Amino acid sequence: MDTKLKNSHRLAVIIAVLVLLISSVGMVLTYPIYSNQLKEELDGDSIEMNTVLEMSSSLLEGNAILYNEVYEETDRYYVLQYYGNSHFQLMRKYMDYEVFSNDGEALLKEKSEDTLSKLVKKEDTPYAFRAAFTYDEDGELIDMKVGGNRIDKREQFDIEQNLVNWRGYDYSDISEPSDVQIIYGMTEENLNAYIEGDDYAQYYQTYHLLENGTYHWMIAIFAVFTILAGIVLTVRKGFGFGTHKLFAVPFELVLCVLGILVGCTYMISDLVFRTISGNFLQIVPGMNSTLNEIFSFMINLLVWLAVFLVLFWGSVCLSHMFTMKKAYWKERTLCAKVFRWSKRGGNAYGKKVKDSAGGLFSRFKSFCKRQYDMMMHLDFQDKTNRTIFKIVAINFVVLIVICTFWFYGFIALVIYSVGLFLFLRKYFHDIQEKYKLLLRSTNQLADGDLDTPLQGDMGIFNPIQEELKKIQNGFKKAVEEEVKSERMKTELITNVSHDLKTPLTAIITYTDLLKNETDESKRKEYIEVLDRKSLRLKVLIEDLFEISKAASKNVTMNFMDVDIVGLLKQVGLEYDNKIKESNLDFRWNLPDHKIVLWLDSQKTYRIFENMIVNITKYAMPHTRVYIDMAETDRDVSISMKNISAAELNFNTDEITDRFVRGDSSRNTEGSGLGLAIAKSFTELQYGTLKISTEADLFKAEITLPKREKPIEEQEKETESSLIPEDHEKKEEIVLLH
Incomplete structure (x- = not known):
């Protein structure tokens, strides 16, 4: 089987x-x-006639083109732009042509006399195809003749009838011929070459076979x-x-x-x-x-x-x-398989199709979401132009695709317009919501709420939200500084009252005692107290004026070359007795060479003086004090470290403020302006004073920059170096007198 x-x-x-x-x-x-059966078509007679008919209809277009080449009534660039690729431009390569005035004058003047005589010749023409068109002054085509030794009477009639049917064709976008005669001639050789290269002729041959x-x-x-x-x-x-x-x-x-x-x-x-x-x-x-x-x-x-x-x-x-x-x-039908899948949920094949479709839909949905998020998070600072270009390009591509549908493109355009409207409505609705959120944030700042953080996704307004957060933090910091300033003002008034009242009260008291005291030894003791208290009051008032001028930048600075190493040693020597009385062991770690900086010597001396006096007041007796100086290419750093006698429980950021002292009870003698003056004078010389603590270790670090001497000072020094020695001596004598 x-x-x-x-x-x-x-x-x-x-x-x-x-x-x-x-x-x-x-x-x-x-x-x-x-x-x-197709012998006539294969011989080319039928093809030739159809080609000539098709060719002759383009001659009317050629009449307008040649006329404008002569008179240029229409801009030449416009004619080339719209008629440069016309069928006549191909035909003219195979034929002779000329534009004549009605007086017989050749206007194009491109052909030889022999060619012109051949074109004008009506009988026994040497051309296989010849056509002549005559226009009157009003632009009417009053005569047209078709002939040639390859055109018989019947074909001549058909061609002329064809031209009559085409004469109504509108070329009004360029100037139409008037008061001219235009003649064309095509030799047999050129006619055959034109027919062989004509695509229409090849189509017409196949068309005859199809019929x-x-x-x-x-x-x-x-x-x-x-x-x-x-x-x-x-x-x-x-x-x-x-x-x-x-x-x-x-x-x-x-x-x-x-x-x-x-x-x-x-x-x-x-x-x-x-x-x-x-x-x-x-x-x-x-x-x-x-x-x-x-x-x-x-x-x-x-x-x-x-x-x-x-x-x-x-x-x-x-x-x-x-x-x-x-x-x-x-x-064996796809429709039945799709129907079964939709009805039952699908078999293995249906499930595969469903999974594939679901995957495609998921990717398409994800793509749309990404594009939407991109549009919702546009960065108007640097990406706006590129994003708008992408949107315009996508819309352009969509419209091009819709246009390919011809008649059905209208339906596709309606669907696309509706979809675009819905998308833009949702997009601008979301922008409005983001804008309302932005307004709530600005109103929050306007109401003075600086503690509640600005939250929420503002989409394209996210950069503005970041700037609002910076503004909020800036306002908050400014408010904290203002609150601190107000607190410091209150403490200033309290501290000034206390520090001025103490010596003043003592002066008043001892002045009253001195008035009624007859004992000379006690009177002398009272006078010494008065002298000490008045000096303290004087120092306090002078410090107060000094710090006030420094705070208002109303201090005259006398900059000069200062050996900072020698100046610090000088301060140490002048306060040697006070250092010994405080039972402190100063360890000096200073460079062996000079370090000359452009500073105010008096203000720098006051800085070192206040810092050393502060150490002698508050350092624990019988401890070591370390004073180090380090030099870099850009600045000089002076570090002072000591062990505090009292617990260091103050704020290091506020210790250099006015009337702030390490002992909050203010039992120690002093104005509380020493560190504030030192800090102000340091900053006036473009330096910094930083206070830090660690357990009982008190550390002050002064940094002074290495600044170049101003050009004016350099010129003065140059001029003084050029003064003769005897002249300097004479000036010196004058100054002494």
């Missing part, structure tokens, strides 16, 4: 091959029939023969044909392939016409034509074999509808 089935299947394959070969060879063998009844009937006969063979081989069970997967293609795909085959009809017919006209294949010029004919025959045979093979395959695929009946529409 198996052997019989194999033999039957083999027989079916042989029959199929024979059917395809018979149909293909049969179509090629019918070519002589079409050649005889040939015999050609259609032959295709139909061999096509039906092939299709019936495919149906019989498939339907008849004995052959067992069509079971291969190649013939299990869905119904819709088979129709698509057959539709593509029908769409190739023109290309196949063009191949046939080129073959029967002998213009299809030239292997080697001058070679035996028999070889060329054999190759031409083989190629045509293969093309028709492919055509009938597709028809045979399609017939076998569709023949299963007779054997499978209802099952065919369920199993």
